[in-house]
Amino acid sequence: MGLTGKLVAAIEFRAGGDLFHELFRYNPQHISTTTPDKVQGCDLHEGEFGKVGSLICWRYTHDGEKKTAKQLIQAIDEEKKSIEFKMLEGDLMKLYKDFLITLHIDTKDGIDLVTWTLEYETLHDDVEHPISLLAYFIDITKDIESHHLEKA
Numbered sequence: 001m002g003l004t005g006k007l008v009a010a011i012e013f014r015a016g017g018d019l020f021h022e023l024f025r026y027n028p029q030h031i032s033t034t035t036p037d038k039v040q041g042c043d044l045h046e047g048e049f050g051k052v053g054s055l056i057c058w059r060y061t062h063d064g065e066k067k068t069a070k071q072l073i074q075a076i077d078e079e080k081k082s083i084e085f086k087m088l089e090g091d092l093m094k095l096y097k098d099f100l101i102t103l104h105i106d107t108k109d110g111i112d113l114v115t116w117t118l119e120y121e122t123l124h125d126d127v128e129h130p131i132s133l134l135a136y137f138i139d140i141t142k143d144i145e146s147h148h149l150e151k152a
Contacts, residue, residue: 002121004120004122005119005120005129006118006120007117008116009116009134009138013105014145014149015144015145017081017107018081020141020144021081021083024083025076026049027049028049028058029041029042034144039058039140040066042056042057043056045057047073050073052075052076054072055071055073056073057069062136067090068089068090070087070088071088072085074086074100086100087100087101095127096120096127096130097121097122097123098120098121099121100118100119102119114141116138
Protein backbone atom coordinates (compact mmCIF):
# COMPACT_ATOMS: atom_id res chain seq x y z
CA MET A 1 0.00 0.00 0.00
CA GLY A 2 1.32 3.41 -0.93
CA LEU A 3 1.10 6.80 0.69
CA THR A 4 -1.28 9.53 -0.41
CA GLY A 5 -0.30 13.13 -0.45
CA LYS A 6 -1.01 16.63 -1.63
CA LEU A 7 1.53 19.36 -2.33
CA VAL A 8 0.58 22.96 -3.13
CA ALA A 9 2.60 25.98 -4.25
CA ALA A 10 1.32 29.45 -5.13
CA ILE A 11 3.64 31.75 -7.07
CA GLU A 12 3.08 35.40 -7.93
CA PHE A 13 2.88 35.81 -11.70
CA ARG A 14 3.48 39.37 -12.92
CA ALA A 15 2.86 38.65 -16.63
CA GLY A 16 -0.90 38.18 -16.13
CA GLY A 17 -2.86 35.21 -14.87
CA ASP A 18 -5.11 35.14 -17.95
CA LEU A 19 -2.03 34.72 -20.15
CA PHE A 20 -0.81 31.77 -18.06
CA HIS A 21 -4.21 30.05 -18.02
CA GLU A 22 -4.74 30.50 -21.76
CA LEU A 23 -1.24 29.23 -22.53
CA PHE A 24 -1.79 25.96 -20.66
CA ARG A 25 -5.37 25.59 -21.84
CA TYR A 26 -5.20 26.45 -25.53
CA ASN A 27 -1.51 26.48 -26.47
CA PRO A 28 0.53 24.07 -24.33
CA GLN A 29 2.54 23.20 -27.44
CA HIS A 30 4.10 26.71 -27.18
CA ILE A 31 5.41 26.22 -23.62
CA SER A 32 8.59 24.66 -24.99
CA THR A 33 9.38 28.05 -26.59
CA THR A 34 9.44 29.76 -23.20
CA THR A 35 11.25 27.03 -21.25
CA PRO A 36 13.04 24.74 -23.76
CA ASP A 37 15.45 23.27 -21.19
CA LYS A 38 12.48 21.92 -19.20
CA VAL A 39 9.74 21.25 -21.78
CA GLN A 40 10.58 19.92 -25.23
CA GLY A 41 7.02 19.53 -26.52
CA CYS A 42 3.35 18.87 -25.98
CA ASP A 43 1.49 16.78 -28.54
CA LEU A 44 -2.23 16.33 -28.93
CA HIS A 45 -3.14 12.62 -29.09
CA GLU A 46 -6.92 12.86 -29.03
CA GLY A 47 -9.50 15.62 -28.91
CA GLU A 48 -8.68 19.31 -29.01
CA PHE A 49 -6.36 21.55 -26.98
CA GLY A 50 -8.41 23.29 -24.33
CA LYS A 51 -11.22 20.71 -24.22
CA VAL A 52 -12.14 18.33 -21.41
CA GLY A 53 -11.55 14.71 -22.41
CA SER A 54 -8.57 15.47 -24.64
CA LEU A 55 -5.36 13.46 -24.36
CA ILE A 56 -1.98 15.20 -24.48
CA CYS A 57 1.58 13.93 -24.21
CA TRP A 58 4.43 15.98 -22.78
CA ARG A 59 8.13 15.54 -23.52
CA TYR A 60 10.15 17.13 -20.76
CA THR A 61 13.39 17.07 -18.78
CA HIS A 62 13.18 16.69 -15.00
CA ASP A 63 16.11 16.06 -12.66
CA GLY A 64 18.40 15.83 -15.68
CA GLU A 65 16.42 13.02 -17.35
CA LYS A 66 14.27 13.06 -20.49
CA LYS A 67 10.75 11.96 -19.59
CA THR A 68 7.23 11.68 -20.99
CA ALA A 69 3.75 12.11 -19.54
CA LYS A 70 0.43 11.23 -21.12
CA GLN A 71 -2.43 13.13 -19.53
CA LEU A 72 -6.18 13.46 -19.73
CA ILE A 73 -7.58 16.96 -19.45
CA GLN A 74 -10.05 15.99 -16.75
CA ALA A 75 -11.67 19.32 -15.86
CA ILE A 76 -11.58 23.00 -16.81
CA ASP A 77 -13.22 25.81 -14.85
CA GLU A 78 -13.06 29.14 -16.65
CA GLU A 79 -14.36 31.11 -13.66
CA LYS A 80 -11.60 29.77 -11.41
CA LYS A 81 -9.13 29.64 -14.32
CA SER A 82 -8.30 26.06 -13.40
CA ILE A 83 -7.28 22.97 -15.34
CA GLU A 84 -6.94 19.41 -14.02
CA PHE A 85 -4.53 17.02 -15.71
CA LYS A 86 -4.90 13.34 -14.76
CA MET A 87 -1.75 11.36 -15.38
CA LEU A 88 -2.38 8.20 -17.44
CA GLU A 89 1.03 7.00 -18.64
CA GLY A 90 4.66 7.96 -18.51
CA ASP A 91 7.60 8.09 -16.15
CA LEU A 92 5.63 9.27 -13.11
CA MET A 93 3.33 6.27 -13.33
CA LYS A 94 6.31 4.01 -12.56
CA LEU A 95 6.21 5.44 -9.02
CA TYR A 96 2.63 6.55 -8.48
CA LYS A 97 -0.70 4.74 -8.63
CA ASP A 98 -2.64 7.99 -9.13
CA PHE A 99 -1.38 11.45 -9.98
CA LEU A 100 -3.45 14.59 -10.55
CA ILE A 101 -1.98 17.99 -11.39
CA THR A 102 -4.22 21.01 -10.98
CA LEU A 103 -3.22 24.51 -11.89
CA HIS A 104 -5.35 27.53 -11.19
CA ILE A 105 -5.05 31.27 -11.05
CA ASP A 106 -6.11 33.32 -8.04
CA THR A 107 -6.26 37.10 -8.23
CA LYS A 108 -6.23 39.00 -4.96
CA ASP A 109 -5.75 42.75 -4.67
CA GLY A 110 -4.61 42.91 -8.29
CA ILE A 111 -1.94 40.23 -7.79
CA ASP A 112 -2.14 37.04 -9.85
CA LEU A 113 -1.02 33.82 -8.17
CA VAL A 114 -0.40 30.63 -10.14
CA THR A 115 -1.24 27.74 -7.84
CA TRP A 116 0.00 24.23 -8.57
CA THR A 117 -1.56 21.33 -6.67
CA LEU A 118 -0.17 17.80 -6.92
CA GLU A 119 -2.39 15.02 -5.53
CA TYR A 120 -0.95 11.53 -5.62
CA GLU A 121 -0.78 8.02 -4.27
CA THR A 122 2.56 6.25 -4.33
CA LEU A 123 2.83 2.63 -5.46
CA HIS A 124 4.94 1.77 -2.40
CA ASP A 125 5.67 3.35 0.97
CA ASP A 126 9.32 3.95 0.02
CA VAL A 127 8.51 6.21 -2.98
CA GLU A 128 9.49 9.81 -2.27
CA HIS A 129 6.96 12.61 -2.27
CA PRO A 130 7.23 14.61 -5.54
CA ILE A 131 8.76 17.72 -3.98
CA SER A 132 11.30 18.12 -6.80
CA LEU A 133 8.43 17.99 -9.31
CA LEU A 134 6.65 20.81 -7.48
CA ALA A 135 9.89 22.83 -7.59
CA TYR A 136 10.06 22.03 -11.33
CA PHE A 137 6.58 23.54 -11.88
CA ILE A 138 7.60 26.63 -9.90
CA ASP A 139 10.64 27.01 -12.17
CA ILE A 140 8.48 26.63 -15.29
CA THR A 141 6.15 29.33 -13.97
CA LYS A 142 9.09 31.68 -13.43
CA ASP A 143 10.50 30.92 -16.91
CA ILE A 144 7.15 31.70 -18.56
CA GLU A 145 6.86 34.91 -16.56
CA SER A 146 10.38 36.03 -17.51
CA HIS A 147 9.80 35.22 -21.18
CA HIS A 148 6.61 37.29 -21.33
CA LEU A 149 7.96 40.21 -19.28
CA GLU A 150 10.97 40.44 -21.61
CA LYS A 151 8.62 40.67 -24.61
CA ALA A 152 6.59 43.49 -23.01
